[in-house]
Amino acid sequence: MNNMLLQIVLFFVGLAGLYFGAEWLVRGASRFARSFNIKPVVIGLTIVAFGTSTPELVTSVIAGIRHLSDIAMGNVIGSNIANIGLILGLSALVRPLTIDMKLLCRETPIMVGISMLLYFMGWDGTLSRPEGGILFGGILVYTYYIYRMALKEPKAVEQEFEEFLGSARDGIKKDVLLIITGLGALVGGAHFLVHSAIYMARIVGISELVIGLTVIAVGTSLPELATSMVAAIRKESDISVGNVLGSNIFNILSVLGVAAIIQPLQVNATSLVVDMPVMLLFSIFLIPMITWKFVLTRGQGVLLLVGYSIYILWLFK
Numbered sequence: 001m002n003n004m005l006l007q008i009v010l011f012f013v014g015l016a017g018l019y020f021g022a023e024w025l026v027r028g029a030s031r032f033a034r035s036f037n038i039k040p041v042v043i044g045l046t047i048v049a050f051g052t053s054t055p056e057l058v059t060s061v062i063a064g065i066r067h068l069s070d071i072a073m074g075n076v077i078g079s080n081i082a083n084i085g086l087i088l089g090l091s092a093l094v095r096p097l098t099i100d101m102k103l104l105c106r107e108t109p110i111m112v113g114i115s116m117l118l119y120f121m122g123w124d125g126t127l128s129r130p131e132g133g134i135l136f137g138g139i140l141v142y143t144y145y146i147y148r149m150a151l152k153e154p155k156a157v158e159q160e161f162e163e164f165l166g167s168a169r170d171g172i173k174k175d176v177l178l179i180i181t182g183l184g185a186l187v188g189g190a191h192f193l194v195h196s197a198i199y200m201a202r203i204v205g206i207s208e209l210v211i212g213l214t215v216i217a218v219g220t221s222l223p224e225l226a227t228s229m230v231a232a233i234r235k236e237s238d239i240s241v242g243n244v245l246g247s248n249i250f251n252i253l254s255v256l257g258v259a260a261i262i263q264p265l266q267v268n269a270t271s272l273v274v275d276m277p278v279m280l281l282f283s284i285f286l287i288p289m290i291t292w293k294f295v296l297t298r299g300q301g302v303l304l305l306v307g308y309s310i311y312i313l314w315l316f317k
Contacts, residue, residue, distance in 0.1 A: 004203060011196035015219045017189020018055035021182045022223035026051035028178025030165055035172055040161040041150045044239055046143055048165075049246025050254070052227050053079075054182075055220035056247075057255045058190040063212075064259040069266040071194060072259050073127075074212020076251045077275045079221045080115070081213075083244045084282040085308025087221065091228045092301025097237035099294040101157050104238065106149070107245045108290055112283045114138065114252050119276045122267035132260025139253035146246075160236050193219060209268050210315050213275060221247075241296065248283070278311055 029047045034040070056079050063071035091097060099105070114135075121131045193216060201211040224247050231240035259265060282304075289300050 004200070007196040007199045010192045011200065014189045014191070014193030014196060015222065017185045018059070018193060018220055019189075019222045019226075021185030021187075021189055022052055022054050023182070023226075024178045024185065025054055025182030026223070028175045028182060032172060032175040032179065034165065035175070039151065039158065040165045041153055041158050042147055043165060044161040045146050045150050045242055045246055048227065048239075049243050050250045052223035052243060053247045053250045053255065054186055055190065055223060056251050057258065058186045059194060059216060059220050060255050060259045061262060062187075062190050063194050064263040064265055066194070067263070068194065068198065068208060070207070070209040070268055071198070071212040071216060072265055073122075073256070073267060073271060074209045074275070075216050075220060076255050077271060077279050078213035078217025079224075080248045080251055080279050081275075081282055081308065081311065082218050082221045083224055083248050084286055085304045085311070086218070087225050087228050088241065088244050088286075088296065089301045089304035089308060090225070091232040091240045092296045092304070093298055094229060094232040095235065095237075096298055097232065097241055097296040099237060099241060099290055099296070100160075101153060101238040101242065104241055104245060105291050105294070107242075107249070108283070108287050110142070111245055111248050112280070112287065114249060115276075115280050115283050118252050118256065119272070119280065122272060122276070125267050125269070127256060127260040127265040127267060129261055129264055132257045132264075135253045135257030136261060137257075139250065139257060142249060142253060157238060160238055164231060164234070164236050164239050206316075209270065209275075214312060214315060237296075241290070282307065 026048055029051055030043050033043050033047055056075055060072040060075050063069075063075065088097075118127075118135075121127055121135075197211050197216055198208060201208055224243055227243045228240040231237070231243065256265070285307075289296055
């Protein structure tokens with residue numbers, strides 16, 4: 001009993017480490033980039049969107065190294081589903097999300113395309129090192145594409161990102177310290193989270209895949225949730241949606257790419273039949289939602305939340 005209580009404490013310590021680690025990393029990296037006069041819209045679409053996915057990156061890499069492929073794969077698949085169903089659903093409930101940034105409409109098909117690529121790569125039951133290399137190469141191409149396209153966005157969008165990021169007031173030394181501290185908290189938090197989640201899953205009798213798809217996935221998505229909700233409250237819809245799309249793309253290309261390069265991942269047959277198709281369905285379903293009148297309404301937010309709830313209930317049936 002005492003050991004179980006300890007593992008629960010370690011689980012929440014891990015969640016806190018992932019959340020604050022990502023927060024410090026994003027804040028330090030964003031301010032560091034701004035000190036070199038990089039445009040806020042570029043920072044928002046790369047450093048912020050990718051930075052909020054660092055919990056998924058560190059967690060999946062650690063899980064992969066420990067040969068816990070179900071945790072590594074489930075974390076990414078579950079996070080991508082939660083980002084759309086849970087986070088965008090909640091954000092749209094707070095305030096309808098009006099999309100002004102046309103770049104986001106082009107990002108959605110990219111997200112669908114790489115989700116399909118992952119599905120076909122995993123069809124043989126393994127995500128190999130060469131496949132991981134292809135995915136990681138994709139994130140380099142995607143980042144360059146985002147950088148080029150972001151520079152063409154109108155002044156109104158630039159202003160939105162500038163207001164969200166604020167001014168760079170800290171010195172470079174403080175920014176670097178925030179980055180280092182954030183990375184340390186992420187690694188420590190991921191270690192505690194994976195270790196405690198595996199222990200509790202075995203005690204309760206839940207599979208590692210389900211734990212990865214649910215508890216760990218939602219836990220590592222907390223930075224995306226905080227960023228998107230704050231952006232929605234502040235009427236900065238482009239940031240709320242862009243954070244989710246960028247994070248989902250980063251999760252597949254970079255998180256699984258890096259994890260597979262370090263240690264090839266086994267793909268669970270259940271994920272190929274159920275979880276990956278659900279991820280694809282959510283991604284495809286988002287295209288007409290965003291491109292139709294360029295707004296994500298409260299009704300659509302409820303629809304996303306209902307769909308996510310049905311999926312979670314099915315996992316624990």
